[in-house]
Amino acid sequence: MALVEARMPAVPSLPLGPVQYDRQYVDQLNNVLRLYFNQLNHVVGRLVANQGPYEVYFGDEGVDAFGRLRVSNPFTLFDSQNRYAIDNQFDTSTATGGTATYLSNESSVSLNTTTSSGSEVIRQTYRVFPYQPGKGLTFLGTFVMAAPKTNLRQRVGYFNTANGAFLQQNGTTVSFVLRSNSLPTPGTPSDVCTVNQADWNVDKMDGTGPSGRVLDLTKNQILYMDFEWLGTGDVRCGFYVDGRPQICHIFHNDNTQTAVYMQTAILPVRYEITNTGATGSASSMKQVCSTVISEGGYEATSIDHVARRTTALGTISTTFLPLVSIRLASTALGAVVLPNRVQVLPTTNQNYEVALFKNATLTGASYAAVSSDANVEADVSATAMTGGTIVQTDYVTTSGSGGAGILVAPTGYNFDLQLGVSLAGVSDIYTVGIRTVSGATTGDAVGSLSFYDLTQ
Known part of the structure; x- marks a missing residue:
């Protein structure tokens, strides 16, 4: 041929x-x-x-991670822009004087470190993003790094503390890094696959490569990465140059290892700036915009799991009470779980408001694994709730059950409702709350919260 x-x-x-x-x-x-x-x-x-x-x-940049011709049908799993405030889809961790400051006129976040050793700012998405085998997963992230200096390390990419790929500038050394919790020692995260700019195997971005560009990370850049995971595929890294993706380095993983090259491709977006020692001056890196895309669409099919209360909750009055709650198990904080539907059946004649709350504070909660899915834990023991954000409401009476569909066609899964995890490893909680509209009569009800687990 x-x-x-x-x-x-x-x-x-x-x-x-x-x-x-x-x-x-x-x-x-x-x-x-x-x-x-x-x-x-x-x-x-x-x-x-x-x-x-x-x-x-059609050239490497004209095909996706699996070698298929790129066409205009990307499926957006995540997008971030800081138009009116710091994007709250990211958690922020700071140390030793590090700060994150909103730049309203630049729709950006400035990650600032002092001169002290250990000064640091990390911004990481609460959510991780689902990878479907056989489809390329693409990350794009824009940024402006601080000028390189001794003891200053900056990172941008699709990664966490255990797995992923990222661009790194450590001092004056620029590298692409493939982090793995699988190799060379399973269970021990390693950055052994670090390739410095002088060794990039497609375009070194020193003016001699196909793009002719000399890379300057103190100027705004569009970082590009795509993953052919399946445990053993390629990872391609590069930048957009004049509106076109330019691959700079490819991590080839097939026919080279005896285990998967990293534990999972279901990962968060992350920005870091860290002083590994004292620096000669303060530093600032700008986080601008990012997206995660499934190339070739996304197959929105999954079985439904249910967390339910089978014993009626009594003495419901005009203050919301918790009916049922779910969270990620501590052993499955990387799971992709989305609430689907709330159903409530009142057993006392009254009018009720039913709401789905995110991160309400519960009193007396006691969690246990959902019988059909050990990645998720449910609670039906909590006796009171305060705070939280209402993300969906419905009104029901004893004339019939109330069903509130969270999954809305034709867009498929609502990934914005996905259970997230903080940098401290704390899962989001969804709680079905119920109250009576008037206080004339207290009420009773049973109910359930169904959800999808895309990693089961």
């Missing part, structure tokens, strides 16, 4: 036309167009000259 590379010529810049007709301008325009169409003709000629079956190659 013949291999033909169909790399299309760049669209030419046409000369500006004069106010009045000018023969020299027409000749110049014709020359530009003639050259362009000659280049197109060359590409087409190479295609038709190959007889029989042949493979057309």
Whole structure:
């Protein structure tokens, strides 16, 4: 089978036309167009000259992580922009004087360290993002790093403390890093797969590579990474250059290891700036925008799990009481769990308001694993609740059960409702709360909260 590379010529810049007709301008325009169409003709000629079956190659950047031609059907799993405030989809951890400051006129967050050793700021998404085998997973993140200096380390990427890939500038050394909790010692996170800029195997970004660009991380950059996980695929890393992705380094993992190259591709987005020792001056890195995309769509199918209260909750009055709650098990903080539907059946004649709360404070909660899914724990013992954010409401009477559909067609799963985890390892909690609309009569009810676990 013949291999033909169909790399299309760049669209030419046409000369500006004069106010009045000018023969020299027409000749110049014709020359530009003639050259362009000659280049197109060359590409087409190479295609038709190959007889029989042949493979057309569109370049590494023209295909996804699995070698399929890229088309415009990405499925967005996550997006972040700091338009009016610091994006609250990220948790923030600071140490030794580190701060995170909102830059309203730049829609950015400034991550600031002092000169002290150990000064640090970490911003990481509460959510991790589901990978489906056979589909490429793409991360894009924009940033501006601080000027390199001794004892200053900066990182941007798709990673956590155990697994993932990221761009690192440590002092003056720029690297792509593949972190693994699987290799070389299972259960021990390692950055052994660190490749410095001088060793990148596609474009070193030193002016000599295919892009011709000299990388300057103190200027705004669009970092690009995609994953062909399946436990053993490639990880491609690079930057956008003039509107096009330019791969700089590929981590090749097939036919090289005796175990998976990292434990999972279900990971968060993370930005870090850390003083590994005292620095000569304070430093600031800007976090701008980021997204995680499943290339080739996302198959929205999963079985439904249910956490339920089977014994009626009594003495319901005008103050919300907790009916049933769910959270991630401490052993499954990387699970992708989304609430689906709230159902409530009142057993006393009254009018009720039913609400789904996020991160209410519960009194007397006692969690146990959901029988069909050990990744999730449920509580039906709590006696009171305060605070939290209402994310959905419904109104029911004794005339029938109340069902509140959280999964809304045609967009599929509502990933914004996914259970997240803080940097301290604390899971979000969803609680079904119920109260009577009037205090004339107390009420009683049973109910359930169903959910999807996309990692089971």
